Amino acid sequence: MKHKLKQKQNQRITRITDSTLVVGADIAKKIHVARAVDFRGIELGKDCVFHNDQGGLTKLATWMKELGQTHGKTDIVFGIEPTGHYWFPLAAFLQEQGIQVVVVNPHHVSKTKELEDNSQTKSDYKDAKVIADLIRNGKYSEPKLPTKEYADLRILMNLREKVSASLTQVKGRIGNWFDRFFPEYIGVFKDWDGKASLMTMRAFPLPADIVAKGARDVLAHWKTDVKRGVGIKRAEKLYAVAVASIGLVEGAVAARMELHTLLGQFDLFNDQLESIMGQVMRILENIPGVIQMLTVPGVGAITVAGFLAEVGDLNNYDHGQQIIRLAGLNLKENSSGKRKGKTGISKRGRSRLRALLYRAVMPMVAKNEAFKSLHKHYTTRSQNPLKKKQSLIALCGKLIRVLHTLGTKQREYNAIDVMGPVRSYQIQQEAA
Template sequence: MKYKMKQKQNQRITRINGATLVVGADIAKKIHVARAVDYRGIELGRDCVFHNDAQGLTKLSSWMKEVGQAHGKTEIVFGIEPTGHYWFPLAAFLQEQGITVVVVNPHHVSKTKELEDNSPTKSDYKDAKVIADLIRSGKYSEPKLPTKAYADLRILMNLREKVSASLTQVKGRIGNWFDRFFPEYAGVFKDWDGKASLMTMRAFPLPADIAAKEARHVLAHWKTEVQRGVGIKRAETLVAAAAASIGLTEGTTAARIELSTLLGQYDLFSEQLTGIMEQVLTILTDIPGAARMLAVPGVGLVTLAGFLAEVGDLSGYDHGQQIIRLAGLNLKENSSGKRKGKTGITKRGRSRLRALLFRAVMPLVAKNEAFKALHRYYTTRSQNPLKKKQSLIALCGKLIRVLHTLGTKEREYNALEMLGPVRLTQIGQVSA
């Protein structure tokens, strides 16, 4: 499908013809409703109410084929609004049956539901018809459900995000514990998650435990596992801080249990995070072009894995502009008559992908000479200079096109080729 919006919209409309059975379905957790129309919007057959199980999905498939045969339809286009995660098994089942699955924007369904009966009434039965009408008008898109390695990658990166959030939460709780029971600890160990610090927290959790020891005893405990980075001065500082601590002295029995529990959670989440990233690295080694994309200075494992988890197989995109639209980074403009409004990004795509790209492009501007030169050119050019944030958004699009080219054509990264139409004399020579 063409990546330009006008051509793509025309293709979507012409795809729905007299031989097409358009089915719209409202998806819930347990019971779904489907209705079928032709390309003019005339409803065909009765509605189909089916459950979210094997028997229900088989019923849906049989119903669509029966309606299609009864009205001479040779192709079925099945559409839903992708709210929640309940539609994933249904979409996978229908695709295995050779039925085309498309999605419509839930915002469009909400805005157009009054066109059906001039009423703001909402029901599963009504929404199914609204979805079918949107599809026959070409207001749909085809979801790219991940398969094979990309399916594993998406699950792992989603899991990584959840585990990372849990780990961050645990770190905050440990910081809260120190604020209550040992506020002076941060003056001894700048980072409490260092090896010597963790040993101290497990062996001497409270200031009273440390103050009861001599500095040489604390140092001897450290030296059983840590040979460098800590010495007698650090041990003496720790003992002195513990002796003068203003931390709470009541509830110490529960405080020991709390810290031990938090440290156990910290170890668990840290271990899980390491295991997840090891598996992600294994998967990336089997994805074509991954090594070349990782060769881009500033693009790391997490960035590339997150990008491919959201986008899927890059060979399914004809041009990087399709991914730009998927991320919601394509431009919008509000103009009327002589008035020309400000230009911004639509934000109509995947917010997680958009956020990942923005976070990735900031270190690129600092570490990648080509991106640094482009950023300098965009913000200082004589005509239409961009603000810094605008430049970063433009560079997000450039990063998408670079990764798409490297991933699909499997070419080696070359900074000079990456600059594209911008003249090197304008931005300065950049090393490859």
């Protein structure tokens, strides 16, 4: 499908013909409702209420095929409103049956529901018809459900994000523990997750434990596993702050148990992250174009894995602009007559993909010479200079195009891929 919006819209409208059965369904957790219309919006047959199980999905497929035969429809387009995760098994089932699945924007459903009966009423039965009408008017998109290694990659990267969030919470709770029972500890070990620090936390969690052992015994314990980086001066400093600590002394038994539990969670989440990334790296080895994408200075394995997890197979996209729209980075404008409003990004896309790209671009403007030059050019040019954040957003789109080009054509990174020969010459002249 063409990447320009006007061409895409025309293709979607012409996709719905006299021989097309358009089905809209409102998806819930257990019971779904589906209604069917033709290309003019005339409802065909009765609605279909089906359960979210094998029998219910089979009932839906049989209902659509029988309805198509009755009314002479040879093609079926099934659409839903993707407001949750309950539609994933349904979409996979229908695709196996050879039935095309499309999605409509939930925002559009909410805004157009009054066109159905001039009422604010909302129900599953009504929403199914509204969804079907949006589809026949071409207001839909075709979801690209990940398959094979891309499906594994999406699950693993989503899991990594959740485990990382849990790990961050545990770190915050450990910091809270130190604030209550040993606030001076951070002055001795700036990074409490170092090897010697973790050994101390497990063996001598409270100031009283360190005072009871003494500096020499603490150092001897460190040297059983840490040979360099800590010595008697560190041990004596730890002993000194423990003696003068203002930490709580009541509830010592529970405090030790709390820290022991938190450290167990800390170790668990770290091990899980390591295991997840090990599997992710093995998957990336089998995806064409990944090696070339990793040649971009400032782009690492996590960025590439997260990008592919959200986008899927890059060969499904004819142009990087399609991915830009998928990320919600395409520009919107609010103008009328002589008034020209400010432009901004639509944010009608995958927020996780936008966040990933933004986090990737920020260090790239410092480490990647081409992106650094473009960032300086965008923010200092004489005509229409961009603010720093606007420039970073523009570079997110540039990064998408670069990754798409390298991934599909499987060629090594070159600064010309970012700036182009003309822009590269202009920036060099300005610098001179």
